[in-house]
Amino acid sequence: METLPDHDKLLTDRALRCAATELNVDSSELRITPVSGGFSLNRRALVSSGGRTIFVKEVDANLLSDEGERELGWLKKDYAVTRLLQKTYPQYVADWTELADDGYVLMTSSYASSDGWLWQPPTDNSVAERYISTVITAVRELEKIKLPQELIEELQLQPFVARELGLDEGIDQIIADADIRRRLIDNYQKLLPNQLEINKRRCQAIIGLLEKRDELIDISVRAKEFAKQTEDCFNHSDVRSDNLAFNPQTGELKLVDWNWASYVPQGSGATEFLVDMARHGHDVTPWLGELNVEMLASFVGFFLIRSLKPPLKPGDNLRQMQALSAAVAYDLLELM
Ligand SMILES: Nc1ncnc2c1ncn2[C@@H]1O[C@H](COP(=O)(O)OP(=O)(O)O)[C@@H](O)[C@H]1O
Ligand SMILES: [Mg+2]
Known part of the structure; x- marks a missing residue:
């Protein structure tokens, strides 16, 4: 059944599917935890299953006036620069990062406050x-x-x-x-x-x-x-x-x-x-x-x-x- 966009949820089903694939489980088995901070209109949360947690950030075009074009550019650049720095200054960037689903979903290693x-x-x-x-x-x-x-x-x-x-x-x-x-x-x-x-x-x-x-x-x-x-x-x-x-x-x-x-x-x-x-x-x-x-x-x-x-x-x-x-x-x- 088609549902209305829920502006309060942390991530859409699209991002959760990506996270589930990455974590090798069904979407229903994911635990989703909110994070503090951030000023952009992107969705973001920590997603866990079993012992592993990843940080997921998502462009939701429904929240943005220009179909998210600007935010998609931001995610793409964030990903590309992180990948570049992993080669020269790995200590200062996320150990792992992946851009999924046509660039709408960015996943990175978790650096959670609980850790x-x-x-x-x-x-x-x-x-x-x-x-x-x-x-x-x-x-x-x-x-x-x-x-x-x-x-x-x-x-x-x-x-x-x-x-x-x-x-x-x-x-x-x-x-x-x-x-x-x-x-x-x-x-x-x-x-x-x-x-x-x-x-x-x-x-x-x-x-x-x-x-x-x-x-x-x-x-x-x-x-x-x-x-x-x-x-x-x-x-x-x-x-x-x-x-x-x-x-x-x-x-x-x-x-x-x-x-x-x-x-x-x-x-x-x-x-x-x-x-x-x-x-x-x-x-x-x-x-x-x-x-x-x-x-x-x-x-x-x-x-x-x-x-x-x-x-x-x-x-x-x-x-x-x-x-x-x-x-x-x-x-x-x-x-x-
Ligand atoms: N890899 C990560 N692990 C854990 N928390 C993160 C990670 N990346 C970002 N966060 C949390 O999400 C907040 C916003 O993330 P950020 O990527 O800066 O979003 P925005 O683009 O909205 O500024 C951060 O202030 C932090 O609390
Ligand atoms: Mg930020």
């Missing part, structure tokens, strides 16, 4: 320090990957970050439009009460910035400098705690979601990651030397303007995350 993998920054300070150091070391090592031009094009790793961020019009719209500034200030005032103390202070500081035209212009100028930097460093380009798993017992690190991977200016990976860590309330001052200052400047306007967009899906906190990222980037910029 000790952290998908969030550790709360314990000494573990957090090891976590941050491990990620910084990894992104610096990955920066060194050199690939032939044909492969860069085939895998769509061409530079885009410096121009997309550095030449983003957000900061200039903010400077030109008092109404945008007023909406941003309103948002921060609403956001502020529920934040960590340090982020409250950062929200207040960025509210102050929104009333200082000269300082905004200065940030706009510095952001545009980012667009001029040489983009010859390989990067994951979305290094955040929800895209990486760290095992505090073994010190292992696995990065997932390689769909934004590209060549970027030096320090970009460390910068995006340290902004994420600072937003979670961690002290990143030991790593200030890793930051790309111009990228930080470009983050301010880029995240400010995006934070005003409507939510991607009802109830998600993407826009709040972006508002806080702008405030954190401004705070770190002031420390430099």
